[in-house]
Amino acid sequence: MHEEDFTESTDRPSKTKQKEAMHELRDLGAELVELSVGQLKRIDLPENILQAVRECQKITAHGARRRQIQYLGKLMRGTDDAPIRAGLALLRGESAAETARLHRLERTRAQLLEDESSLSEIAARWPQADLQQLRQLRRNALKEQEGGKPPKNFRAIFQVLQELDREGTPPDAGE
Structure with a gap:
C-alpha cells in the first residue's frame, strides 16, 4: 500500500458534506x-419544483408527505x-436592501401625511404617479386618524407607493 492511498482527495466533497448538502x-x-x-x-421556481411543492401541499398523510419532501429535495x-x-x-424580510426599501417607503408615507407639499417630491421621484389619487388617499387617511377608524387608506397609500417603487426605482435612490 502506498501512502497516497490514505490522503484525502480534494477532487470532491466528502460523503458527509454531500449528505449535509442534500439535507x-x-x-x-x-x-x-x-x-x-x-x-x-x-x-422564481422551476416548473417541476413548483408542481412538486403544490402536490406536497395537498398530501395529509405524514409518511407520504415526508416522501414527497424527500422527492422535492x-x-x-x-x-x-x-x-x-x-x-x-x-x-422572510431578511434582505437588508428590501428592509431599507420598505423603511424608505414608510418615511415617504409619513412625510406625505405630515405635509401635502411632499407630493412634489413623489412626482419628481415617480413621474407616473397619480397625484390626484394620492391626494385623495391622504385626505381620507387623515380623516380616518381623526375619527379613530381602521387605517384602510393609510395602508392604501403604502401599497400605491410600493407599486410605484416596483414599476420604476429611480437610479439615484441609494438602497
Whole structure:
C-alpha cells in the first residue's frame, strides 16, 4: 500500500458534506411547502419544483408527505438553489436592501401625511404617479386618524407607493 492511498482527495466533497448538502436542500423544500400560493408565485421556481411543492401541499398523510419532501429535495439537487434562497430571504424580510426599501417607503408615507407639499417630491421621484389619487388617499387617511377608524387608506397609500417603487426605482435612490 502506498501512502497516497490514505490522503484525502480534494477532487470532491466528502460523503458527509454531500449528505449535509442534500439535507439542506430537503429542508429548503420543506420550507417551500409551508408557503402560501401567493408567496410561491413571488419566488422564481422551476416548473417541476413548483408542481412538486403544490402536490406536497395537498398530501395529509405524514409518511407520504415526508416522501414527497424527500422527492422535492432530490429535484432541487438538479437546480440552482441561490435564487430560491434569495426569494425566501425576501419573503422572510431578511434582505437588508428590501428592509431599507420598505423603511424608505414608510418615511415617504409619513412625510406625505405630515405635509401635502411632499407630493412634489413623489412626482419628481415617480413621474407616473397619480397625484390626484394620492391626494385623495391622504385626505381620507387623515380623516380616518381623526375619527379613530381602521387605517384602510393609510395602508392604501403604502401599497400605491410600493407599486410605484416596483414599476420604476429611480437610479439615484441609494438602497
